[in-house]
Amino acid sequence: MAVVALLGLITPGTLDGNAAPFPLNVLEQIAFNTLVVLLFVLVLMHFVAHGGRRRARRGAREDTAGDRPYPGLDAFQENEAAVYFGREEETAQVVHRLLRPAAEPAERFVAVVGASGSGKSSLIRAGVLPRVRAGRWTVPPPVVPGDDPFAALASSLAPALGEAPDPVARRLRGGAEEFAATLARYRRASGPWAGRVLLVVDQLEETVTRGRERDREYFLECVAEALRRDRKLHVLAALRAEFLSDMRRADRTGLFAQPVLLTELQRARLFDVVKRPADAAGFRFAPGLVDRIVADTRRGDAVPLLVHLLRELHSRARERDYADLRDYAALGGVGGAAVRQADLAAARLREAVGTRDVLRTLLLFAGDTAGGAGAADGADARTVAARSLDRRQRRVVDAFVSARLLVSDSGGGEATVRVAHDALVHAWAPLRQEIAAHRERRRVRAELEHRRAEWERGGRGLDRLLTGERLRLAQEWLPRLREAGEATPELAAFVGASQRRDEEIRRRMAEGIRRFAERAAESRADSPVLLPLAALSGFPLRPAERRALVTVLALHHARFALGRRGEAVRSLAWSPDGRLIATATRDGAARVWDAETGALKRALGEEGGAASRVLWTPDPARLIVASQDGALRLWNVETGEPTPLRAEAAGVVHRAPWTPRGDRLAEVPRRRGLHLGGPPAAGRLPTRLRDTPTTPEEWRNRLMVRGAQHRRPRHPAATTPHHRAAAPPSSPERPRAAV
Structure with missing residues (x-):
C-alpha cells in the first residue's frame, strides 16, 4: 500500500498535456490520504512498542527498588539505576565525553579517577551504562584486570565470539594489531546493527597492585592501538586516584591526559543518597531522621558506610515501610556501622597479622587535636602517607580500605590514606583503648609531626x-x-x-x-x-x-707564671716551709722558684740535662733531683752544690716518700723493687730490699706498701720507734715489701 501511495504521488497527472488514464487518476486521488494514514499507524506502533519496553524496564527497576533500595557496601549495579542518586552531574559529564566527536584516538578513552569508596564503579555501572545502552552501543561485561588483564578481557569477549576464553586471550596477547583485530571481530559478531562498542575496565589499579609493570605497559599499548584502528571503539576505565601517576608513567599515548575526577560527595547531595531511593521504594523516614543521618555521616568519604547503614535500617523496618529514631538508635547510627565493620575486618586479620599489629597500624591514623576541638580523649583522625607504611602495615590498611573504613586517595601528588569516618577512632573500643594507653606518645608524635609539616x-x-x-x-x-x-x-x-x-x-x-x-x-x-x-x-x-x-x-x-710559655713541666714540688717551688721541665733542667714572687731562685744543672723528678727533703734547704738515667743527686739549694746519693742505675724513680723523722728515704724505681736510703746528710747509698713491683703510700705515721697489681693498698706496715717497719708474712699470691 505504501508503494502504491508513493507511485500515486510521483506520477505526473499528464505527460504531454493530454488527460491521464483513469487508473492513474484514481491512484493520484487516494495516494495522499493513504500515506497520511500509514505514517500515523507507524508512529502509533513505535510508541506502543517503546512504551512496552519502558514499562518492562520500569517494572524491573521498581522490583529492584522495592527489594533493595540500598546495596550496602557493594557498588550499585546496572539494574539498580532506579535507586542510584547523588552523582547526576558526573554521570552527565562522562556520557558527554563518550558521545562527543573525538579528534584523537586518546579522546575516546575516558578514565574516571577518584579516591577509594568515592563511587567510581557505581557511577559507571548504574549511572553511565544504562544511558549508553539506550543509544545502540554494544557493551561487553565490565572487565576487572586481576593478575592478567588479557585473560580478564578474553572472558568478557569470548561468549559473543563463540569461543573459549583461552584462545581469545592468546590472540589478545599476540600484539597490538591482533588485539585490535579481536575487538573489531567482537563488534561484528554482536550483530549487523551493532554501533559503537564501549569497553569497560573497572578497578584498573589492579594492573599496578596485582600485575607486572611490563604487562601493564603492554596492555595500555594494545588499547591505544585498538582505539587508533577502530573509530567506533570507546574505553571507560575506573581508577583509584593514588595510582594515576603509575598509569601515566606506563602510558605513552596520552590516554590519561584528561581524566574525569570524582571528588568527595558534597553534604547537600547526601540528602538525595538517603531519601530518593527510599521514595522510589515507597519507604518513609520519621520527621527529622534524614537530617540526623546526614549530620552523623559528616562527610562524603563515609557514603559507603552510610549506604550500608541504610540497608540495615531498611531491613529492620521493611515490614512497616517506615523507620524512626528508635530503629536508627538500635543500630548505633553511622558510627555503629563503622564499629561493626571494624570488628569484622579485625577478625579476618587476626590469624594472618595479629590483633597487636592491627591496632598498632590503626594507631597511626589517630593524631592529637593539640588543644583543639576534638574527641573527649584528645584523639583526632589524621592522614598518613602510603609510602611510610611497611609490608605488614600495608596489609592491614588494604583490608580496612576494602571494608570502607579507610580511604586511599592522592593528595598533593602522593598516595595517602585517611579515615573514612571518625567513629573508627572515637567509637571502636579496641582502638580507643590503645589510644588511651599511648596518649603521651601520641601527643609527642603529633607535636613532632606538626613541627615537621611547618618545616x-x-x-x-x-x-x-x-x-x-x-x-x-x-x-x-x-x-x-x-x-x-x-x-x-x-x-x-x-x-x-x-x-x-x-x-x-x-x-x-x-x-x-x-x-x-x-x-x-x-x-x-x-x-x-x-x-x-x-x-x-x-x-x-x-x-x-x-x-x-x-x-x-x-x-x-x-698570680704569675713560672718559666717560659709552652714549656712542659715534668715534676713540681713545694718545699716543706712553703716558701720555694722546685720544678723539673722537659728540657732536662731543675729550677727552684720563689713561691711569693715567682722569681727564679736557683737553676740546678743545665738545660739538656736529664732531670725528671724533684723531691724535697724534710730540710727545706736540700732538694733531691732524680734523673732519667736513674741517678739521684742531693742539692744544696742555698749553695747549688750537688751530692750523689746513688751510683748504680736502678731505674727512673717513680715515688720516694720519707720516714716521718726524715732520716730514711723509701725510693721506688719505675721498673720494680724497693730501696731504702740512709740519712741524706750522710750520703748513704740505698739498700735494695725487694724486686717485687711495689708502690709505697704515706699514711699518717706509717709507711703503707701495696703490690703493683692490686688496686687497693694492702698490708700496712706499722712504723717502730726506730722507724723500722714490721710486715706480715708474704705469700706468692700477694707479694709485698716492707721497710
Whole structure:
C-alpha cells in the first residue's frame, strides 16, 4: 500500500498535456490520504512498542527498588539505576565525553579517577551504562584486570565470539594489531546493527597492585592501538586516584591526559543518597531522621558506610515501610556501622597479622587535636602517607580500605590514606583503648609531626628545625616511635636534620670559644672567663678545645707564671716551709722558684740535662733531683752544690716518700723493687730490699706498701720507734715489701 501511495504521488497527472488514464487518476486521488494514514499507524506502533519496553524496564527497576533500595557496601549495579542518586552531574559529564566527536584516538578513552569508596564503579555501572545502552552501543561485561588483564578481557569477549576464553586471550596477547583485530571481530559478531562498542575496565589499579609493570605497559599499548584502528571503539576505565601517576608513567599515548575526577560527595547531595531511593521504594523516614543521618555521616568519604547503614535500617523496618529514631538508635547510627565493620575486618586479620599489629597500624591514623576541638580523649583522625607504611602495615590498611573504613586517595601528588569516618577512632573500643594507653606518645608524635609539616611548608628552612629542649625530646622519643612503627621516614629525616644542625652550631661555637680563649690566654684578660665556663658546661668539646679552655680558667686565678710559655713541666714540688717551688721541665733542667714572687731562685744543672723528678727533703734547704738515667743527686739549694746519693742505675724513680723523722728515704724505681736510703746528710747509698713491683703510700705515721697489681693498698706496715717497719708474712699470691 505504501508503494502504491508513493507511485500515486510521483506520477505526473499528464505527460504531454493530454488527460491521464483513469487508473492513474484514481491512484493520484487516494495516494495522499493513504500515506497520511500509514505514517500515523507507524508512529502509533513505535510508541506502543517503546512504551512496552519502558514499562518492562520500569517494572524491573521498581522490583529492584522495592527489594533493595540500598546495596550496602557493594557498588550499585546496572539494574539498580532506579535507586542510584547523588552523582547526576558526573554521570552527565562522562556520557558527554563518550558521545562527543573525538579528534584523537586518546579522546575516546575516558578514565574516571577518584579516591577509594568515592563511587567510581557505581557511577559507571548504574549511572553511565544504562544511558549508553539506550543509544545502540554494544557493551561487553565490565572487565576487572586481576593478575592478567588479557585473560580478564578474553572472558568478557569470548561468549559473543563463540569461543573459549583461552584462545581469545592468546590472540589478545599476540600484539597490538591482533588485539585490535579481536575487538573489531567482537563488534561484528554482536550483530549487523551493532554501533559503537564501549569497553569497560573497572578497578584498573589492579594492573599496578596485582600485575607486572611490563604487562601493564603492554596492555595500555594494545588499547591505544585498538582505539587508533577502530573509530567506533570507546574505553571507560575506573581508577583509584593514588595510582594515576603509575598509569601515566606506563602510558605513552596520552590516554590519561584528561581524566574525569570524582571528588568527595558534597553534604547537600547526601540528602538525595538517603531519601530518593527510599521514595522510589515507597519507604518513609520519621520527621527529622534524614537530617540526623546526614549530620552523623559528616562527610562524603563515609557514603559507603552510610549506604550500608541504610540497608540495615531498611531491613529492620521493611515490614512497616517506615523507620524512626528508635530503629536508627538500635543500630548505633553511622558510627555503629563503622564499629561493626571494624570488628569484622579485625577478625579476618587476626590469624594472618595479629590483633597487636592491627591496632598498632590503626594507631597511626589517630593524631592529637593539640588543644583543639576534638574527641573527649584528645584523639583526632589524621592522614598518613602510603609510602611510610611497611609490608605488614600495608596489609592491614588494604583490608580496612576494602571494608570502607579507610580511604586511599592522592593528595598533593602522593598516595595517602585517611579515615573514612571518625567513629573508627572515637567509637571502636579496641582502638580507643590503645589510644588511651599511648596518649603521651601520641601527643609527642603529633607535636613532632606538626613541627615537621611547618618545616616542609617553609621550604625546609634551617630556622624551622628543632633546637634545645624540643630537640632533646625528639631524640628521646624517636627510638620509641620507631619501635612502635610510628616513626615515618619524613619524621626521622626531620629529627636527623635538626640534630646535624645543632651539632654544627655547637662545633662552631666551641671553635670560636677556643680561639677566643687562646687570645685571652695571651692577653691574660679576666673578662672572658665566663665563656669557657659556659663552654665546659654546655658543649661537647674535643680534647684540644677542652685543654685550651681549662688553661684560660687556670690563668684567670693565677698570680704569675713560672718559666717560659709552652714549656712542659715534668715534676713540681713545694718545699716543706712553703716558701720555694722546685720544678723539673722537659728540657732536662731543675729550677727552684720563689713561691711569693715567682722569681727564679736557683737553676740546678743545665738545660739538656736529664732531670725528671724533684723531691724535697724534710730540710727545706736540700732538694733531691732524680734523673732519667736513674741517678739521684742531693742539692744544696742555698749553695747549688750537688751530692750523689746513688751510683748504680736502678731505674727512673717513680715515688720516694720519707720516714716521718726524715732520716730514711723509701725510693721506688719505675721498673720494680724497693730501696731504702740512709740519712741524706750522710750520703748513704740505698739498700735494695725487694724486686717485687711495689708502690709505697704515706699514711699518717706509717709507711703503707701495696703490690703493683692490686688496686687497693694492702698490708700496712706499722712504723717502730726506730722507724723500722714490721710486715706480715708474704705469700706468692700477694707479694709485698716492707721497710
